Amino acid sequence: MAKVTNILLAGVGGQGILLASEVLSEVLMLAGYDVKKNEIHGMSQRGGSVSSHVRFGEKVYSPIIPEGEADMLFGFELLETYRNLPFLKKGGQVIVNRLQLMPPSVATGMERYPENLEQLIADQVSDSQVVDGLELAIEAGNARTVNIALLGALANKLDIEQNLWIQAMEKMVPAKFLSQNLKAFELGRQAAN
Amino acid sequence: MSKEILSGNEAIARGAYEAGVKVAVAYPGTPSTEILENTANYPSMDSSWAPNEKVALEVGIGACFGGARSLVAMKHVGLNVAADPLFTLSYTGVRGGLVLAVADDPELHSSQNEQDSRHYARAAKMPMFEPSDSQEALTYTRLAFEASEQFDTPIFLRTTTRIAHSKSIVETGEPVTGLPEPSLERDPAKFVMLPGNARKRHYVVEEQLEKMAEWSCSQSFNQIEERDGDVGVITAGVSYQYAREVLPEASVLKLGLVYPLPKTLIADFAKRFKTLYVIEELEPFIEDQVRAMGITVIGKDCLPICGELTPGRVRSAISGKEMVPAYTTEITLPNRPPNMCPGCPHRGVFYALKRLKAFVTGDIGCYTLGFMPPLSAMDTCVCMGASVGNATGLNKVLKGADKQKVVGVIGDSTFQHSGINGLMDMVYNGSTATLVILDNSITAMTGRQENPASGFTLAGVESPCIDLEQLCRSVGVKHVRKVNPWNLEETRLAIKEEMEREEPSVVITEAPCILIKRDVGQRKTPLEIDPDKCTGCKACLKIGCPAIEWQPDAGERGKAVVNELLCVGCGICDQLCAFDAYREVKNG
Incomplete structure (x- = not known):
């Protein structure tokens, strides 16, 4: 069967994972691939764990990534990235945002946020990279562009023409925030270089 | 023809548009909700939210009897509510095609059971298509309308969460033309299901199913x-x-x-x-x-x-072999379940119910999250509307202090969906239970859809608005009161009084969902905590607000801090602090 590439996006509801995966899927379609994307809605807006599966290739069957077959784990938050490590295939890549968001049990003092997650990820996955999305977003002029800054970092790992990314963002990002998002995207690309 | 990435739900809406559907009706329910949110984008379809799935189907049937194609959508448990018209609809058959899109939720991502709605196809004697991606969701929707008219039967289009919410590439088509205009046509032998007529129709149903099974052997969808x-x-x-x-x-x-x-x-x-x-x-x-x-x-x-x-x-x-992942997580990780939003008006109500040690019969909606710690203030949850009947049943069998403890809790949309019948029973049969209606003016859990008490239609047009207080009074509840759920003490005292009252009573907690865009003005200046005043008593952590974070290493025994990005300044936490540590963020 022709090779299918699997990207797993993981984070917390409200982080803009949905938009990031929408843009990513659009770009992949424009690049001529068959694309499938899946995430669970419903509970996602209420601060729970969220993951989005994006698969592309000549022909994609399952809309969800087979367990242990993600080529890339693209994490918006440290704990959620670590939680999803078992999805990664051997030799897969990790890009992770340097951010800790407290789950309810931690925020209410019943549990502690796990320590040294960056290290724990790096210890297991040789091809892993940490990006400070918030710093990039602030530099781009809008703290709400973190998701697109991170997408820029991801774009660096994919062989897709720059103009397709821009075309997709023009279509999907609200016009008044477009220039800030384009800048965030570019900063993300540079950061992951 | 153009290529787009569509979810299964978007593709069904597109398919309905291409099939010339005139009327689309639903009650929201994950994972089916986006079907109607998307049909609403096509002006050629009259799209509307009904108060429940049974009404939705009956409206769809009416349009179909008038000769129009109609689409009715619901989640699997909604189909249980619509089952009554469903089982007779298969007997009447159709005039305009009727397709019922039903979305199952294997794995219970956002549901209270894992029922397999395919059994309804067999039980109600109604054919069922099942797409395996978005392209088929579109194609089968069109096909289902054609088959519905060809075989004179309503047809199911069944999806599951992974079809409804997955996106894949779809080639769209052009809408059909030349469908007959809706009109009145009397055909009592077909549309009046009295025993004498229905008996004959049953034979027709069986014949049509046989024919369809035969036909389907040579169709490309199989x-x-x-x-x-x-x-x-x-x-x-x-x-x-x-x-x-x-x-x-x-x-x-x-x-x-x-x-x-x-x-x-x-x-x-x-x-x-x-x-x-x-x-x-x-x-x-x-x-x-x-x-x-x-x-x-x-x-x-x-x-x-x-x-x-x-x-x-x-x-x-x-x-027969278990898969072994290449990478593992060796430490125990804190879970991250969904939570009520910062500034959710329900939070204080559950805090009050917990302090009152109420036995809460719960219901379906965002407020079901009142079950989660630290609020942990929900004791039963069965189905839409069940809170009211469950409270009445407990009230019948309990005595004394236990009897007083029972409080039903239901949202505005769920109350209209199927709670009002329970309230009629409560009054009629002399229950003394208390019902709390959490009125946030929206159907929140499924993503903020309008309802008959929200004042707007699916199209965003202003509409007559049901007065829930008057509605409760009209069925005979003498003690109906409204409280402001932002005021913890007022809320607690009101519920306490009504729990003690030996008559049926309703407390309506009235405050809009914090996420309603038109009410964005309710967001206030975020609060912060004065670290010098915070003693680390953890009283404010008991409401489980996502904007309050515990810092275990601050001070001698830890301190709470407010995440300003999340805080909307609702001030519930401030009412819990005995040390006056909360204050508005300056220049916020």
């Missing part, structure tokens, strides 16, 4: 993919995709119509294989029917009935 090798697979829906991942060399009979089954086609296919699998999610629906034909298959003897399938689960089931 398709055989020939491959070398002696393994065969019968499958449908998303399970087809998993089968292709796991058994790429197997020949596949992919069923687009899962009821009635194309028996001749199945028998011909089956006899060519030594090993034949039926790969399907949830119940052995296809498997049992294939086995009844005397065919030996492997199905639920290895595949799970509970939970959804995934490529990994299918692979493990077939190979």
